[in-house]
Amino acid sequence: MTAFFTMILGSFTIPMRIGTDPASMLWLLPLSVSIAVVYKATKVHRVQLRSFAREAAVLFGSILIFILVAAVILYGIAWVVTEQLPGLLDKSAF
Amino acid sequence: MAQSAKENHVVFLISTGALAWLVPGGGHFILGEKRRAVIIFVAIVLTFLVGVYVGSVGVIDPVHARPWYFAQMMNSPLVMILGRVGATGNYRVYGRAGEIGQIYTSIAGLLNLLCVVNAIYMAHLRSVEKTEA
Numbered sequence: 705m706t707a708f709f710t711m712i713l714g715s716f717t718i719p720m721r722i723g724t725d726p727a728s729m730l731w732l733l734p735l736s737v738s739i740a741v742v743y744k745a746t747k748v749h750r751v752q753l754r755s756f757a758r759e760a761a762v763l764f765g766s767i768l769i770f771i772l773v774a775a776v777i778l779y780g781i782a783w784v785v786t787e788q789l790p791g792l793l794d795k796s797a798f
Numbered sequence: 799m800a801q802s803a804k805e806n807h808v809v810f811l812i813s814t815g816a817l818a819w820l821v822p823g824g825g826h827f828i829l830g831e832k833r834r835a836v837i838i839f840v841a842i843v844l845t846f847l848v849g850v851y852v853g854s855v856g857v858i859d860p861v862h863a864r865p866w867y868f869a870q871m872m873n874s875p876l877v878m879i880l881g882r883v884g885a886t887g888n889y890r891v892y893g894r895a896g897e898i899g900q901i902y903t904s905i906a907g908l909l910n911l912l913c914v915v916n917a918i919y920m921a922h923l924r925s926v927e928k929t930e931a
Binding site: 715716717719720721722723724728735738739741742743745746 | 842852853906913
């Protein structure tokens with residue numbers, strides 16, 4: 705029993721191996737679920753399982769959509785700055 | 799009499815806020831909002847534990863990551879104990895795991911701050927309704 709608890713506690717002392725690849729962005733999802741659930745828990749008038757779950761899911765979906773929209777906009781800006789702008793600046797030099 | 803009622807009201811609000819800070823969802827629990835309290839407790843504690851598991855207990859660092867530590871402290875004053883462990887234990891924190899751990903534990907703290915404010919507001923509304931009735 706003590707060994708089991710030591711093993712559990714020990715697992716909290718070593719960081720996980722997470723790469724810096726795009727897949728690491730998926731760690732946003734559980735956090736967004738948590739934010740949606742806690743925010744809705746403070747906002748709904750009465751907590752009833754089905755309606756609460758539906759409202760939290762809608763909020764999670766909205767957060768996800770806004771993250772995707774922000775990602776597309778930032779990708780577009782980065783594409784213009786890195787791919788298009790250098791060419792335009794070269795042509796306008798003379 | 800009115801002065802005493804006002805003092806009781808302030809003490810009630812402070813104790814609700816303190817309990818909500820001590821245990822996530824505790825403020826809602828003493829207001830009789832048990833389902834709400836359970837949801838808040840599970841969501842905040844789980845988010846915090848995931849953060850500590852991903853980044854190691856070293857993400858709670860009152861010395862080298864002070865601004866994050868203030869947000870993490872909003873989870874509960876008990877985080878101070880973990881902060882002492884993290885600062886003296888030489889636990890490794892690095893890379894993306896460290897970042898994710900810090901973000902998770904800090905967001906959990908800020909969510910609990912929202913719940914503390916909400917519990918105090920609900921307590922205020924309850925006692926105002928009680929005095930009006």
